[in-house]
Amino acid sequence: xxxxxxxxxxxxxxxxxxxxxxxxxxxxxxxxxxxxxxxxxxxxxxxxxxxxxxxxxxxxxxxxxxxxxxxxxxxxxxxxxxxxxxxxxxxxxxxxxxxxxxxxxxxxxxxxxxxxxxxxxxxxxxxxxxxxxxxxxxxxxxxxxxxxxxxxxxxxxxx
Amino acid sequence: xxxxxxxxxxxxxxxxxxxxxxxxxxxxxxxxxxxxxxxxxxxxxxxxxxxxxxxxxxxxxxxxxxxxxxxxxxxxxxxxxxxxxxxxxxxxxxxxxxxxxxxxxxxxxxxxxxxxxxxxxxxxxxxxxxxxxxxxxxxxxxxxxxxxxxxxxxxxxxx
Numbered sequence: 001x002x003x004x005x006x007x008x009x010x011x012x013x014x015x016x017x018x019x020x021x022x023x024x025x026x027x028x029x030x031x032x033x034x035x036x037x038x039x040x041x042x043x044x045x046x047x048x049x050x051x052x053x054x055x056x057x058x059x060x061x062x063x064x065x066x067x068x069x070x071x072x073x074x075x076x077x078x079x080x081x082x083x084x085x086x087x088x089x090x091x092x093x094x095x096x097x098x099x100x101x102x103x104x105x106x107x108x109x110x111x112x113x114x115x116x117x118x119x120x121x122x123x124x125x126x127x128x129x130x131x132x133x134x135x136x137x138x139x140x141x142x143x144x145x146x147x148x149x150x151x152x153x154x155x156x157x158x159x
Numbered sequence: 160x161x162x163x164x165x166x167x168x169x170x171x172x173x174x175x176x177x178x179x180x181x182x183x184x185x186x187x188x189x190x191x192x193x194x195x196x197x198x199x200x201x202x203x204x205x206x207x208x209x210x211x212x213x214x215x216x217x218x219x220x221x222x223x224x225x226x227x228x229x230x231x232x233x234x235x236x237x238x239x240x241x242x243x244x245x246x247x248x249x250x251x252x253x254x255x256x257x258x259x260x261x262x263x264x265x266x267x268x269x270x271x272x273x274x275x276x277x278x279x280x281x282x283x284x285x286x287x288x289x290x291x292x293x294x295x296x297x298x299x300x301x302x303x304x305x306x307x308x309x310x311x312x313x314x315x316x317x318x
Binding site: 039059110112134 | 196197198199218219221222223225243244246248250268269271273276293295297298
């Protein structure tokens with residue numbers, strides 16, 4: 001083998017290597033896009049009950065309401081409760097949940113949060129991370145959520 | 160550069176390339192494991208109401224039951240109904256759903272299936288693919304599911 005051929009072999013090795021690197025990147029992007037789109041994102045909700053950018057799609061609403069909710073970073077609900085109770089299933093990202101009188105919990109993809117009847121609470125993304133959850137609001141038709149004041153900047157800061 | 164050095168450069172190029180290739184593989188495995196483990200898998204359910212290997216974890220059960228159900232290929236429910244209705248949210252894989260008197264539907268990750276009150280139906284994986292869904296069984300405490308006969312091999316075959 002000539003010296004020039006050996007150099008070409010080296011360059012081909014590096015070239016194949018670069019191609020595989022870009023494959024990894026596009027695979028990660030595709031996976032992230034797929035993850036965001038597990039269920040319908042829905043429409044931005046008005047800011048009378050929420051702070052920041054929050055999207056909701058109602059997936060079913062037959063007595064119990066099942067909705068898909070996405071909080072952009074800094075987006076959160078006002079304080080509220082559910083007379084029938086609620087279960088949150090986090091399908092993507094990282095966020096916060098707090099029940100009145102208790103510390104803020106960090107919640108993430110795969111977590112299941114059960115909220116008792118009439119427990120005042122709020123939930124949302126963190127200051128720099130989005131969070132998506134399915135919300136199962138039990139017996140929502142007969143006993144809809146009650147809404148209270150926004151979460152203050154002081155309450156939103158995790159101690 | 161000597162011929163020997165150039166050959167070494169070539170071999171280093173191929174070596175770096177092989178390392179990156181194995182990185183890609185482990186990243187894909189991690190992603191697949193993560194996907195399977197979005198919510199707790201639970202325990203294998205007995206075969207009095209199901210055919211094949213089916214796993215269930217009850218995530219919450221306050222009036223409305225929220226459960227995570229995984230059907231291995233060929234696994235399926237018997238025919239049954241829900242007096243309060245049910246919503247299925249497919250979080251992974253590909254499977255079948257059929258309401259009595261209607262054709263078999265192919266259902267996949269991201270699909271939401273609403274089943275009316277007392278509608279007789281069955282759901283499961285395909286013959287060669289697993290399927291995982293969250294099942295929201297509305298008002299399950301007061302009105303639990305009613306179970307009927309297994310899905311025959313003839314019914315299970317998609318026409």
